[in-house]
Amino acid sequence: DGGITQSPKYLFRKEGQNVTLSCEQNLNHDAMYWYRQDPGQGLRLIYYSQIVNDFQKGDIAEGYSVSREKKESFPLTVTSAQKNPTAFYLCASSSAGALPGELFFGEGSRLTVL
């Protein structure tokens, strides 16, 4: 089945640790996105990539890093510099890189900092 797979579904991290969230898509989409969702704040864009080996910062990129070495994969690293990393993280993809196309989401990863 075509879709977006995020892993792990739940992740616990100690303060000071870096963690990496995986996002894989088999939809042959050019563009991929990472959003963060907090209660009462809606979804906010962290990073996005419209093509392999290229990515741009979104509205809240500080404390996060990404890579886009393969079309199918867009991992997000939450670094120790992120002050409040506990949140629900959503990965998305769309077929039209430069033009706004329909966005499809994965099931999300919930990160909790202990």
Added chain:
Amino acid sequence: KQEVTQIPAALSVPEGENLVLNCSFTDSAIYNLQWFRQDPGKGLTSLLLIQSSQREQTSGRLNASLDKSSGRSTLYIAASQPGDSATYLCAVPYYNQGGKLIFGQGTELSVKP
């Protein structure tokens, strides 16, 4: 700066009722508008995508309309069912900035049996 607003934040209706969810945006120069559904603890499911040249888009019991001039979109749900209970979000793209979306806060819908 584009802002997206959804009112009401929460809505509770009895089963079988027809209902309308509202979405407003401040900049009418949008490329398209997308409606999503989110179940608790889950990702977003795309419901309908309306292009700027369209007025309406339909999928089953769902009908979405778009009025760019007034900065509004509505999602109409016919004959609501308990399974429709979820949070509904609308989103518009940053104009000329690819597929980045600006989301509303969502309307949490509860359909009572």
